[in-house]
Amino acid sequence: IRVYRWSAVAIGLVGVLLISWPKLTLLRSGAALGDQEVLGVIAAFAAAAISAIAMLLVRNLVQTEKTATIVLWFSSTASVLSLLTLPFGWQPLTPVQAALLVVAGFCGGLGQILMTAAYRHAEASVVAPFEYSSMILGVVVGYLVFGDVASLNTLAGGLIVVAAGIFIIWRERQLGLERTRTRRATPPQG
Numbered sequence: 128i129r130v131y132r133w134s135a136v137a138i139g140l141v142g143v144l145l146i147s148w149p150k151l152t153l154l155r156s157g158a159a160l161g162d163q164e165v166l167g168v169i170a171a172f173a174a175a176a177i178s179a180i181a182m183l184l185v186r187n188l189v190q191t192e193k194t195a196t197i198v199l200w201f202s203s204t205a206s207v208l209s210l211l212t213l214p215f216g217w218q219p220l221t222p223v224q225a226a227l228l229v230v231a232g233f234c235g236g237l238g239q240i241l242m243t244a245a246y247r248h249a250e251a252s253v254v255a256p257f258e259y260s261s262m263i264l265g266v267v268v269g270y271l272v273f274g275d276v277a278s279l280n281t282l283a284g285g286l287i288v289v290a291a292g293i294f295i296i297w298r299e300r301q302l303g304l305e306r307t308r309t310r311r312a313t314p315p316q317g
Contacts, residue, residue: 142287189247
């Protein structure tokens, strides 16, 4: 992986931090985060680290396993592990909540299939910036569905994330063109 790609991934992460910064600053207006907010921040960082590990594992698995196999094991393991949350506040679902969870599960499963396919065809550092784009889609859906207005930090960070992703696409295209030119210019051996 070349320095340009790592730099773009790092810049994308800066965009993510810019989006998150107002919630991460412990001393904003002299008020510290509450215990629940601190747990949320810790959980978000832990989730990011664990997701990165999963991303690298999936990238390795696609070399030897079928997409369906990876997604089945990933989803089955996640389902079993999610049962561990039952003692921490399970409440019966209304029919609307159950329907929304089924739709969320369908969307999550389809997203996992597509992401696994993406790792089959591209390196993790190429795919990662597009995972960040889910935040941008979340802002759009949040506005259209719930009327949430994005903050300036969210908009600026989102633009940085998108720019980093576009740069990686452009750079990979340039490298691909360069490799093609090199292959054409190199005489066949033998």
